[in-house]
Amino acid sequence: xxxxxxxxxxxxxxxxxxRTGLLVLFLMPAILVVxxxxxxxxxxxxxxxxxxxxxxxxxxxxxxxxxxxxxxEAGSLEFVVWDEKQNxxxxxxxxxxxxxxxxxxxxxxxxxxxxKEETARLFQQGNGPAKPEDIVSTSLHLFVDPGIMAGxxxxxxxxxxxxxxxxxxxxxxxxxxxxxxxxMDSLGAPPELIPLDSGKLxxxxxxxxxxxxxxxxxxRAAGISLYNPVQQNVPAWALFGMFFTAIPIAGSILQERRxxxxxxxxxxxxxxxxxxxxxxxxxxxVCLCQFLLIVLIGTFLFPHIGLxxxxxxxxxxxxxxxxxxxxLAACGYGIFLGVACNSYEQASTLGAxxxxxxxxxxxxxxxxxxxxxxxxxxSIISPLNWGLTAFHDLLLRGYSLPAILDNLGRxxxxxxxxxxxxxxxxxxxx
Amino acid sequence: xxxxxxxxxxxxxxxxxxxxSLVKRYKNSDHPALHNFNLxxxxxxxxxxxxxxxxxxxxxxxxxxxxxxxxxxxxxxxGMVFRERQNEIKQIxxxxxxxxxxxxxxxxxxxxxxxxxxxxxxxxxxxxxIQQSLVFSRLTEHALxxxxxxxTGMKRRLNLAVGLLNAPQVLVLDEPCVGIDAQSxxxxxxxxxxxxxxxxxxxxxxxxxxxxxxxxxxxxxxDNGRIVEEGxxxxxxxxxxxxxxxxxxxxxxxxxxxxx
Numbered sequence: 001x002x003x004x005x006x007x008x009x010x011x012x013x014x015x016x017x018x019r020t021g022l023l024v025l026f027l028m029p030a031i032l033v034v035x036x037x038x039x040x041x042x043x044x045x046x047x048x049x050x051x052x053x054x055x056x057x058x059x060x061x062x063x064x065x066x067x068x069x070x071x072x073e074a075g076s077l078e079f080v081v082w083d084e085k086q087n088x089x090x091x092x093x094x095x096x097x098x099x100x101x102x103x104x105x106x107x108x109x110x111x112x113x114x115x116k117e118e119t120a121r122l123f124q125q126g127n128g129p130a131k132p133e134d135i136v137s138t139s140l141h142l143f144v145d146p147g148i149m150a151g152x153x154x155x156x157x158x159x160x161x162x163x164x165x166x167x168x169x170x171x172x173x174x175x176x177x178x179x180x181x182x183x184m185d186s187l188g189a190p191p192e193l194i195p196l197d198s199g200k201l202x203x204x205x206x207x208x209x210x211x212x213x214x215x216x217x218x219x220r221a222a223g224i225s226l227y228n229p230v231q232q233n234v235p236a237w238a239l240f241g242m243f244f245t246a247i248p249i250a251g252s253i254l255q256e257r258r259x260x261x262x263x264x265x266x267x268x269x270x271x272x273x274x275x276x277x278x279x280x281x282x283x284x285x286v287c288l289c290q291f292l293l294i295v296l297i298g299t300f301l302f303p304h305i306g307l308x309x310x311x312x313x314x315x316x317x318x319x320x321x322x323x324x325x326x327x328l329a330a331c332g333y334g335i336f337l338g339v340a341c342n343s344y345e346q347a348s349t350l351g352a353x354x355x356x357x358x359x360x361x362x363x364x365x366x367x368x369x370x371x372x373x374x375x376x377x378x379s380i381i382s383p384l385n386w387g388l389t390a391f392h393d394l395l396l397r398g399y400s401l402p403a404i405l406d407n408l409g410r411x412x413x414x415x416x417x418x419x420x421x422x423x424x425x426x427x428x429x430x
Numbered sequence: 431x432x433x434x435x436x437x438x439x440x441x442x443x444x445x446x447x448x449x450x451s452l453v454k455r456y457k458n459s460d461h462p463a464l465h466n467f468n469l470x471x472x473x474x475x476x477x478x479x480x481x482x483x484x485x486x487x488x489x490x491x492x493x494x495x496x497x498x499x500x501x502x503x504x505x506x507x508x509g510m511v512f513r514e515r516q517n518e519i520k521q522i523x524x525x526x527x528x529x530x531x532x533x534x535x536x537x538x539x540x541x542x543x544x545x546x547x548x549x550x551x552x553x554x555x556x557x558x559x560i561q562q563s564l565v566f567s568r569l570t571e572h573a574l575x576x577x578x579x580x581x582t583g584m585k586r587r588l589n590l591a592v593g594l595l596n597a598p599q600v601l602v603l604d605e606p607c608v609g610i611d612a613q614s615x616x617x618x619x620x621x622x623x624x625x626x627x628x629x630x631x632x633x634x635x636x637x638x639x640x641x642x643x644x645x646x647x648x649x650x651x652x653d654n655g656r657i658v659e660e661g662x663x664x665x666x667x668x669x670x671x672x673x674x675x676x677x678x679x680x681x682x683x684x685x686x687x688x689x690x
Contacts, residue, residue: 006547010536017535017576260529264592266497267527268548269520 003270007278014252015282021248025286026293029241033233033294036365037307040229052077052156055104057092059084062112064138064167068105071163077103077156089141096143103156104143114138119171123179140164173205234298234310235391236364239384241294242287242327243355246334249283250347253338272426276419280331287327315394318401322394325411326387332418333383339422339429358382363389386410445506446600446631447471447494452503454489454655463489464500465655471600471633471648473508476626478646479635482683486655487635488528491604494633495525507600521550524598528605530585531592534578538569538588541577542595549596563591566621583614590618600631607641619645639675649675653683 015022054072056079058065069079080101082092089106096104115138122135142160144153256262265275298310312319334351341347359365361375362384368376379385390407393399452467464486471477481487493500496512496519505512507519532541542560551559564570567587577585590606603622607615622645626632636642642649643663650660659666663675672678 002552003548003550006544010533010540010544013540014533014535259534260527260531261533262531263492263497263527263529264525264531264545265548267495267520267523267525268545269517269550270548 003274004278004281007275008281011252011279011282012285015286022286025241025245025248026290028244029237029290029294030297032240033237033297034301034305036237037229037233037302038305040233052103052152053080053101054078054156055092055095055101056081056107057084057087057089057104058107059109060107060111062107064112064115064140065107067167068107068140068163071166072159075159077159093143096145099145102145102148102152105160106141106143108139108141111138111140115168115171119168119175122172123175170205230298230302230308230310231395232367232392234294235395236359236388238291238294238323239326239362239387239391240355240359240364241290242323243330243333243358243384244352245283245286245290246330246337246355247348247351249279249331249334250338250341250351251344252279253335254341254344254347258344273419273423276335276422280328280335280419283331283334284324284327287330288323291323291327312395315400318394318404319391321401322387322390322404322408322411325408325415326383328415329383329387329411329418332415332422335422336418336425339425355384358384361385362387383411383414386414443509444473445470446473446475446508447477447633448506449490449494450504450506452490452493452500452505454486454493454500462655464493464503467503467652467656469494469650469657471631473599473631474626474629476622476632476645476647477634478642478649479633479652480637480639480642480649480679481635481652485652485683487652488604489655490652491525491602491633491635495523495602496520521596522599524593524596524601526590526593526601526603526606528608530589532577532585532588535576537574537576538564538567538580539573541588542592545592546595551595559595559597563595566594567591568617583610586610586614587618590621594625598630600633601625602633604635605637606634607636607638615641639679643675651679651683658683 054077056065056069058081061084073079092104092106095101114136118135118138142157144156253262256265295310295312303309337347337351341350359382361379362368362382363371363379364384368379368385368389371379386407390404390411393404393407447469448471449467449469452464453462454464455462467486467490469490479487479490492498494505494507496505496516499513507523510519512519533544536544539560542563543556546556546559561570564573567584567590569584569588569591572580572584577588580588586606586609590603593601593603607618610618619641622632622634634642634646646663648660648662649666650657652658659678661669666678667673667675
């Protein structure tokens with residue numbers, strides 16, 4: 001135990017003396033989590049997971065524009081209204097084509113009047129309903145950025161179409177109600193014989209009789225945040241930073257080999273396993289500090305830069321255990337790299353490549369569900385995936401410790417296997 | 431003693447370091463690095479191992495100190511078979527490697543503390559050993575300086591001091607005076623002679639023949655993986671009829687350059 005502690009103390013001293021290296025270890029994941037989350041916040045907008053801005057040019061200034069805004073503002077669309085006196089259709093088209101806005105909509109001059117007239121023609125008194133082919137549909141102009149994702153395009157157009165359908169339906173009901181009343185009046189029927197008045201028709205129309213309810217399992221009850229880039233990125237980039245410490249760990253082993261320290265260590269009454277453990281303990285401390293830093297950034301910095309706040313609403317012990325076992329896995333990999341490689345150049349190239357690949361495969365950069373099917377199946381081999389899935393199970397799905405034991409077991413097994421392989425390899429190298 | 435005689439007999443009771451029939455062959459090498467290597471170093475002896483580049487000195491020292499095992503053969507330290515009692519042997523064995531095996535970013539005291547703890551020394555005993563080592567290496571005033579700021583001579587002295595932390599009964603030194611000035615070399619020589627007089631058995635490899643002649647009570651010349659001549663400096667010269675050790679060395683190992 002004394003020898004492990006001595007090795008840990010030595011590693012801590014070496015880390016503290018290499019302030020630049022230490023700064024990089026903390027700065028790199030900190031910068032990445034901020035930049036990537038800010039970038040992905042925009043992607044969330046593009047994919048419709050947050051409010052999308054719609055540019056509106058209301059040349060009509062009538063009821064149609066007002067109703068459209070009323071219908072849509074409750075949803076995920078946010079209107080930016082341009083002055084119809086200073087802008088025309090070409091300006092809207094240019095703004096959307098240039099990527100300044102993803103969606104633009106123009107309500108042409110006279111649209112409200114034409115809409116009313118055509119609705120009235122549908123129920124022309126005396127002549128009965130007009131033929132559908134006689135009705136001229138009032139058209140609004142829609143511009144959509146060709147660069148936006150197909151999902152957002154269909155989502156926005158569906159919302160707009162739904163709003164227009166609702167407006168048209170309400171107008172038809174109002175007109176039907178009016179026509180019905182006028183017809184009954186002309187027949188001299190008392191008002192109580194009129195089956196439905198206009199107000200009742202509207203109320204009946206708005207009455208919901210078929211609904212879709214999303215079941216969010218335990219997460220809503222636990223007060224857990226729904227998926228957002230912060231809840232994804234804070235654990236993801238913390239894991240990335242933690243696994244990147246594999247490179248300095250490997251570097252320290254290779255430095256000992258290059259300088260001849262390892263020869264001296266081999267001649268001392270101490271097992272390589274003791275030295276590996278001492279080294280791992282020091283770097284586990286580094287990994288946990290990295291995790292803490294990223295969590296603090298997510299909790300305290302993000303709300304100040306317009307991002308949602310990171311929350312760990314429950315299972316703090318399980319979250320810490322996941323961070324600890326992820327650190328163990330990262331340290332095990334670093335030790336293995338240090339023993340297996342022949343030079344720092346080899347270790348840094350191989351280490352960086354494998355960690356970035358494992359991060360991509362594990363869902364750090366793109367969520368696993370967004371990957372092709374084959375890559376989703378492959379993601380199970382990435383230790384970062386095990387850590388990230390465990391974090392997501394705790395932070396997003398509201399699972400408790402027993403539910404993530406399989407992934408925690410994989411992380412520990414990875415540590416044990418890499419350290420044992422390193423020990424065997426170190427003996428073989430002799 | 432003529433070379434090879436050691437292989438014919440069991441080590442005597444006073445043999446501190448004994449190698450029998452050591453063979454070591456590296457991968458991708460046509461010739462064995464050690465070929466039937468035999469050596470006996472008596473307790474309290476100051477034994478010099480001389481040899482040209484590639485003769486097998488470093489391989490021999492690595493096997494004798496347990497850095498790696500031989501393909502065949504046996505090593506005994508103070509009567510204990512190395513592969514059977516590694517931990518006990520490592521407690522009484524000191525190694526001063528040719529490379530300066532120290533952490534540059536740590537101070538002299540921090541290096542001594544770390545290696546001392548790995549030797550299993552703790553508490554007041556460790557404090558005392560560190561103080562002795564600093565005095566021994568004349569580095570007391572520089573104890574709190576990082577090793578990176580040291581001259582080569584200072585590093586070599588500290589390198590030696592670390593090897594002595596566990597007060598070894600058998601000390602193995604691999605070219606401990608390479609690249610240092612006369613003053614540091616003189617100090618190291620004095621300290622080693624003092625250690626030897628106090629009973630420490632020393633196995634010393636060097637390229638400097640005059641150094642071996644000055645320090646060692648017995649010299650072995652190694653070439654092609656085995657000892658080709660062995661004896662006290664005086665006896666070697668008398669037996670060969672050659673005027674000085676350098677000529678004897680060249681006579682035994684040839685004048686061809688050993689670049690590989």
